[in-house]
Structure formats: structure tokens, C-alpha cells
Amino acid sequence: MTTTEVTRSIDAKGMACPGPLMTLIGAIREGQVGDVIEVLSSDEGSKTDIPAWVAKAQHELIEVVPDDGFTRFIIRKVR
Amino acid sequence: MLTVTTQGYERKGYAMSTDDRLSLVLFSGTDDKLQAAAVLTVGAAAMARPVDVFLQYWALDAFRADRILKDHGVSPEAGPEGERAMRDQGKTHWSDLFRQAKDLGEVRIQACADSMEMFHITTDDLDPMVDGVWGVASFFMEADGPVTFI
Numbered sequence: 001m002t003t004t005e006v007t008r009s010i011d012a013k014g015m016a017c018p019g020p021l022m023t024l025i026g027a028i029r030e031g032q033v034g035d036v037i038e039v040l041s042s043d044e045g046s047k048t049d050i051p052a053w054v055a056k057a058q059h060e061l062i063e064v065v066p067d068d069g070f071t072r073f074i075i076r077k078v079r
Numbered sequence: 080m081l082t083v084t085t086q087g088y089e090r091k092g093y094a095m096s097t098d099d100r101l102s103l104v105l106f107s108g109t110d111d112k113l114q115a116a117a118v119l120t121v122g123a124a125a126m127a128r129p130v131d132v133f134l135q136y137w138a139l140d141a142f143r144a145d146r147i148l149k150d151h152g153v154s155p156e157a158g159p160e161g162e163r164a165m166r167d168q169g170k171t172h173w174s175d176l177f178r179q180a181k182d183l184g185e186v187r188i189q190a191c192a193d194s195m196e197m198f199h200i201t202t203d204d205l206d207p208m209v210d211g212v213w214g215v216a217s218f219f220m221e222a223d224g225p226v227t228f229i
Contacts, residue, residue: 016170018121056126
């Protein structure tokens, strides 16, 4: 586990694809460089889509933690 | 922890890939196909790919301002069970996904001039997210790769 402090947490559980990713993109756009955003998603597509988008948009994927029926993604806004 | 996954994408040169244009022709005007097309568009826009959406026939009709939010039905193969499954998933409406895509990236939505003539409509009859009217040659002038037809 990291000790990174989360700036903003988004509960996107129950949202259908591409809802969780869109919510993350919105939060990244609104946030400041250095912000750490947590996204909770139960959408299967998020498991590949969130890492793919974070790599493409050149932010930092700090952590991906599988939980009970959902996955927790921790992302840092880099630019 | 999950740098494994990101490295996988980086290895494929993902972050540095050329941003190839997605050229979509929308022909079908049913909610299921428009939903699928909207997801493709918003996904491509999120991955920094420019998208051109060319509206023909029944898809163009579905983009008319006065009926965009109406029930456009589903493809015959859905059947009652398929339609229920789709409606129950509670997705964002396709028209909102197209708007999100336009907000996110370089997405142009163009009406086919020939289909406009067929319906005897002008751009005033269309939802404002439609950028303009193109002839088919204009669409191919911009399409520098394969064309996806839905």
C-alpha cells in the first residue's frame, strides 16, 4: 500500500463503460498538477481502459487495487 | 504496483503512437447502434484520435433536433430480451456521449448532403452538435485510413 494522500475520490461503482473513465478525465481536467485522484469502478472495461488512458495522457498510475466487486485506481495528475 | 500494465502500453509505443483518424459512417438510426458508435467515438477521442462522423440515412434522421431523445428502437437481432438488457444497463444517452466526445477531442460530426436532400431538411433541423454538411467526396478527402460503417 502507498501512503499517497488522495486529493479527490470518485465513486463510479455501478456506472457503465465508459462512465468511470469519463469521470476520471473530467476530474483530471479540473484538478491541479500533483493532485491524486482515486476512482472506484465496478466496470470490467475500466481494468484495461483506465491504465490505457493514463499511459496515453501521460499521467501516473500509482496503484490498482482489486476490492470486493470493484477496483480502486489511484492516479496522479502529472501535467 | 500496476506499472506492469502501463509498461505494457509503453512498450507498444502507445504514448508515442501517431494519432490516426477514426472515420465513422453512421447509417443505422436505432438506439443500440448509435450507442455503440457513441462509445467508439468517445473512446477514440479519449485516446487522442481525431474522429470524423458522417451521418447518412436513418442515423441522420436520429440527429434531428426534435427527435434526438425519442425512442429510436433497436436492431431486429436484439429481440425483446436484448432490448431490455440494453435499456436496463442505464448508460449515458448516445447523444450525450457524442457531446462529451466533442468536448474531449477533435471530433467532427457532418451530415451527408445527399441524405439531407432526401429528407428535405436543412442544418436548422439538426441538433447543434452537427458541425455541418459534407458531400461524400469531402468525407473521403479527410479520411486518410479505413472507414468504419455502422
